[in-house]
Amino acid sequence: MTTVSWSGEPGTSRGPGPFLSVRDLSVEFSTEDGVVHAVDGLSFDLEKGTTLGIVGESGSGKSVTNLAILGLHNPAYTRIGGEIWLEDRELISADRATMEKLRGDRVAMIFQDPLTALSPFHTIGRQIGEVYRKHRGASKKEARDRAVEMLRRVGIPQPEVRVDHYPHEFSGGMRQRAMIAMALVCDPDLLIADEPTTALDVTVQAQILDLLKDLQQQFGTSIILITHDLGVVANTADNVLVMYAGRAAERGTVREVLREPRHPYTWGLLSSMPRLNSSVDVPLKPVRGTPPSLLNPPSGCPFHPRCDYPRLAGPELCFGQRPDISPETGHGDACYLTLAQKSELRTAQTEQTEDRTEDRA
């Protein structure tokens, strides 16, 4: 693990360790039906200037995790445990004022649906500018100029005109660009993008991802990219975290996880993804079964009700005891199968998929 020192404001002390470090995070919601264990014992790191892709099915806790980093859960019914370190500062225990100063300035977030995520009542320029005013103490005019500059930077044509428009006057792609402009207005160190392209068509999607990459190269921003799309991860991320039922199923570099996936759930995800080099109409094979209830998570390995291999790995382990992710760093996964078994099964799986591909051809 290389440690890159933060090159922001001078005089900020920085202890050793990664830029962002999430340790044993748990998020629980009290609801009418009971306690929802949305995130349970999740740990991961993010280095300065890199991109971490978080993938997983709907409901696996991706958004909940990232909202916890920004402290955006309603404390009235949410219990949060563990630690979130942003350099030398712990965020879960931080007070409201500290978090308000951090949000939008050092840590910014892009939401999935830019139409509902932008205020319908204020102009784009005002929504961008107010972040700058709040965190940089800029005047109205400076904020407006900055908003124009940001809109230009994210590739919105005629930014001097667009700055006075309302979100409903923008197209979907333009809205997402505006949202990105808003997130980047204070040059954040950490950018969390929660499915930033799901609502967009493929061409615009590629443009937006390129934009994020360019900005990262220019400003050294660290990015957490939440997505359903492993293709997006393959193209944009350095590291991957596969989440299942609020826990980490597998983590590693993009190369490691996509080339040599170790967790049966990751295999399922990969086989449900259309392969870039295969003919277009290979049927997608979604992971069989349904995501587990978070009110009553299954005992042992949360994936066991949908897994083909508990027999192989040892049923008493799979059904009875929760697997921890191992090894501690590098390419790790939470499954009791031995490395040899995993590699054998993976090879078999890959061949099967290729057979299917050939059958079709």
Next chain:
Amino acid sequence: MGRRAPARSDRWSTYETMTSFLVRRILGALMILLIISAVTFYLFYAVPRDPARAFCGKICPPETLQLVRHNLGMDEPLFVQYWHWLAGIFAGRELVQFGDCPAPCLGYSFATQEPVFGAIVDRFPVTLSLTFGASIVILAFGIVTGMIAAWKVGQPLDKIASASSVIGASLQIYFVGPLLAFYLVDTMQLIPRPSYVPITDDPVGWFTHLLLPWVVLSIIFTANYTRMTRSQMVEQLAEDYVRTARAKGMSNRTVFFRFAWRGAMIPIVTIFGVDLATLLGGAIITEQTFTLHGIGELAVRAVQNNDLPMLLGVTIVGAAMIVLLNIVVDVLYAFIDPRVRLT
């Protein structure tokens, strides 16, 4: 500066849309009033009690009755009568029974022989002051308490606000009115007995003399607005765009007053537009309760006396008021929500 120019041209086009919107809405409103007046005319004049008989007196030979009918203009077909009535509004008319009636002429009261239009104009300020003041109280008080409740959601202050809104909603004007009058006016002598002091004569007197009617009229409505504001605020605070505002580092107060507030006001304004008619109805009861000489009192008396011209006049003026205020509400709506196009 080139940069400002597009914004300004946007503004201009906004004014243009506004003007054409107003023209269209006012034309539409006139159509509605025409229909209302025709229907009312038909309904009122088709009632079995013959006003000519009342004019004619106890002993009424048929020839005299016929003459009275003629003098009242009631011996003509109904649509001709309606036409005369309508034309009178714009051109004035000559009435055999009462003489000249200059435009805008709504005829003469059968009961008091005074010109209907003049009577309404005399009493209009009373009813206008009453409803206008009550609207302010309703909106200001309802929205403020609703906001407090939403701000302190689940806490004692929220519960107090919610409880008092339930109590308020279950009260009745003719019950609270005399009760409050007894305590505040008679026993404690805090405020003067309600009456109408023209605002142009004595603004302070206008205010203090109407304070009690305002409060009484607004009590039953305010509760509803407290409840709506609270639930709308709570709903808005859970919206995505509010979360975005938080994610930008906006403080609770900013989120509350700059973002959520706007969204919450939209349904409130809509409901208020609908409530205006009910409010006018409440104003009639309030005028009765405090013997204020407003249009409500005029209406009640017209019904009792079967005073058709007066009844028709009051109905039309009331309808015009509601239609007009609804146009105002629509304009307001467009100001709050930029997505609304005035079309």
